[in-house]
Amino acid sequence: MELLRNAVRPYAWGSRTTLAELLGNPSPAPHPEAELWMGAHPGDPSRVVDPSGAERSLLERIDADPETELGADTVARWGNRLPFLLKILAAEEPLSMQAHPSAAQAAEGHAREEAAGIARDAPNRNYPDPTAKPELVCALTEFHALAGFRDPVRTLALLEAVRTPGLAPYADLLAGQPDSGGLRALFTMWITLPQTALGNLLPDLFDACVRHVKDHGEFALECRTVLELGESYPGDAGVLASLLLNRLVLGPGEAIYLPAGNLHAYLRGTAVEILANSDNILRGGLTPKHVDVPELLRVLDFGSNDMPVTTGEDRGRLRVYRTEAPEFELSRVTWAEADRDEVALPGGTPRILLCCAGTVVVGDGERELTLRPGHSAWVPATDPDLLARPSGDGEAHLFVATTGTDAPSHGER
Structure with missing residues (x-):
């Protein structure tokens, strides 16, 4: 039982105050601080601090004596690898819309990209790790998220509430097939729209969302989210895709579990996140980073329902x-x-x-x-x-x- 010294990841969506104040560091920090990593991922392993103050990478320590550190059962199942990674997330702005692969998809994708010679830190690398990345996020403060495809019947009600001439054909498409197949077709169309088409579609949608919010409509929270995302990510197809996802507000202690294929985006708040020890991400929007649409569509689960929230x-x-x-x-x-x-x-x-x-x-x-x-x-x-x-x-x-x-x-x- 020894203290850990952990890495802070400085992504642009992070807070300059949350992690700094939690760790007792000067606040505001010079740059956004997004995630505190605790674990043995090769990208940023924690360091174990012994009673004398000496430090050693947790990754090295596990490699030196896996059965002492991990136990025989864990080694038998996962090899010389700590299978989980723990984080604190401090989101000041929305994270990218993303999903993660299953174990089989991750193993196949990793092998394929290794064979192709794609560097593990390359911007177009989808599978730096050969393992799945299920995750659970538990709110420390009020935590806002998009997660999982909403029931198509409810989504149709939302699309009717903000109906515009440009949006009407897409709403009609889903009305003709209000199931996972219809969601797949609509999402695929939206995420592949040319920039000119997005530029024509989004302004009228924003106007409709403003009216809906002013009228205190049933979908005011979803409409405010569209407007916020549109301001942060102008012309991004993820703004449209947000209309298809469950909009959640978690209170402290409430959590959601995100299995393989669940499309999600964390919007703001502070939370503890636990996930499989993997950094495999398939992005779907709300980001300037690489979006591999065919690969994303291959892993997405278009099953729909309310997103379960657990208190443990x-x-x-x-x-x-x-x-x-x-x-x-x-x-x-x-x-x-x-x-x-x-x-x-x-x-x-x-x-x-x-x-x-x-x-x-x-x-x-x-x-x-x-x-x-x-x-x-x-x-x-x-x-x-x-x-x-x-x-x-x-x-x-x-x-x-x-x-x-x-x-x-x-x-x-």
Whole structure:
């Protein structure tokens, strides 16, 4: 059980204050800070800090003794690789609209691009990793997102509410086939529209959205999103595609699970994200980066429904966000201001602990580690069970990331 020193990723959509203030650094930061990475991805592995203050890459440490660090079961299933990556996301502006491949698609795509000699950091590389990238995001603040295709019947109601002469043929297309096939056809048409066609279509759509918002219409939130995206990404086909997706507002502690093929875009807010240890992204818009339309269409799931929001499963003092992903499982412990109870954290698997509020003391009976906001710790699989308790006044929040249990999710609203 040792502290981690983690990399901050400076993407343009990040906040100049959120991560800086969480980590106790000068705020505002000189540049946007978007993600704090905790794990052993080769792109930015965490560094383990021993009691003497010496640091070593978590990736190197796992490679040196995988069975001690990961446990025999994890090594048997995943090899000498920590299968999950934990992040804090600080989104000041929308992220790109994107989806991630299944395990089979990732393995095939990675092998294909390796054989073609495409550099892993090339702008047109889709599959830098040979593994899937399911993910779960849990809100720390109010968190706004687009995720999953909305029921076509509801989407038709939205398209009628903002109907324009230019939009009418597309609405009629979906009305003639209000199912996954119709969604695929409409999305494909929109994402491949020439720039001149987008330039003719979007201004009237924006006017209709303004009117709908002023009239306090049923789809005011979706219309405000179209207007915001249109301002941030003028002429981008992702603005149109946003009309097809569920628009979500998560409260603190609420989470969504995004399996392979789920088209999504995080819009703003702060959240903890856990995902398979992969950086495979197929972008679909809201970005100046490479968009590979044929490959995106190959991995997208056009199944539609309301996007399930989970508050986690109650397991004693732990709230466990269980999913079908075998690579990861995320749990959360929250102590109210007057609550000072110790909470058991079972061992036997590799774990990363992350404190997001207050101060938490974690110990195994022989030694203790104090975690403050933004601090995290690496716990090898061979370490014993731990006890965690808050220290000081106020609330305290601790997240525990580990390998998955292959169980379905529960606690959905």
